[in-house]
Amino acid sequence: MMRLDKYLSDLGIGTRKDVRKIIKEGRVSVGSVCVTEPAHSVLLTDLIKLDDETLAYEEFSYIMLNKPAGYLSASQDSRDKTVLDLLKAPVPKGLFPAGRLDKDTHGLVLLTNDGILSHRLLSPKRHVDKTYFVQVDGTLSEKDIAAFADGMALEDFVCLPAKLEILKSNDSSSDALVTIHEGKFHQIKRMFLRIDREVLYLKRLSIGPLILDPSLNEGEYRRLTPEEISSLKSL
Numbered sequence: 001m002m003r004l005d006k007y008l009s010d011l012g013i014g015t016r017k018d019v020r021k022i023i024k025e026g027r028v029s030v031g032s033v034c035v036t037e038p039a040h041s042v043l044l045t046d047l048i049k050l051d052d053e054t055l056a057y058e059e060f061s062y063i064m065l066n067k068p069a070g071y072l073s074a075s076q077d078s079r080d081k082t083v084l085d086l087l088k089a090p091v092p093k094g095l096f097p098a099g100r101l102d103k104d105t106h107g108l109v110l111l112t113n114d115g116i117l118s119h120r121l122l123s124p125k126r127h128v129d130k131t132y133f134v135q136v137d138g139t140l141s142e143k144d145i146a147a148f149a150d151g152m153a154l155e156d157f158v159c160l161p162a163k164l165e166i167l168k169s170n171d172s173s174s175d176a177l178v179t180i181h182e183g184k185f186h187q188i189k190r191m192f193l194r195i196d197r198e199v200l201y202l203k204r205l206s207i208g209p210l211i212l213d214p215s216l217n218e219g220e221y222r223r224l225t226p227e228e229i230s231s232l233k234s235l
């Protein structure tokens with residue numbers, strides 16, 4: 001359940017103050033009943049209208065989440081908290097994370113119930129770019145950039161050429177951006193282990209054209225804009 005005023009302001013109709021005024025003016029109906037109480041509880045599945053215009057009916061939901069460490073990229077788990085536990089409003093039916101991050105990885109997770117889009121993003125044939133910020137122990141050098149660019153052989157597969165961009169490097173640790181084109185289990189950690197480096201911190205910044213919104217703190221999320229949805233669909 002969610003307050004009607006929050007529902008409307010989350011949709012970008014206006015600030016909390018704006019939408020309270022709109023509700024009190026009798027311009028909003030829930031399931032064809034005019035509601036003038038901003039605290040009225042609604043479900044995401046309710047039919048909500050503003051001035052006779054149906055709001056936010058979406059066939060599918062698309063949510064970008066800034067995942068903190070400690071949450072599993074799964075819909076449910078008997079032991080651990082999952083990324084869906086971070087959503088405060090009622091969760092649309094069938095929502096799941098499109099692609100997995102390790103429990104200790106931070107950053108961009110796309111939650112959707114659009115199976116076709118998710119399948120497309122995850123298909124190994126499509127090679128959708130994923131960019132990560134990574135901090136590793138020890139130095140990184142030109143030799144490592146070349147090792148990533150050459151297509152690194154791991155135990156079970158050979159990675160496509162990956163881009164390693166060193167941001168800062170010293171004896172104790174290095175920061176870098178890494179772009180890979182697959183999404184194999186522990187891929188980034190295993191690539192760095194191959195060059196004798198341990199990943200200390202890992203954060204996903206983008207999936208194809210979808211870039212993590214820098215205004216989202218860890219644990220926060222928002223709906224994708226229509227432009228973001230169509231950029232993913234046109235991949």
Ligand code: URA
Binds near residue numbers: 105
């Ligand atoms: N590579 C990893 O090693 N872990 C992740 O969570 C994502 C990519």
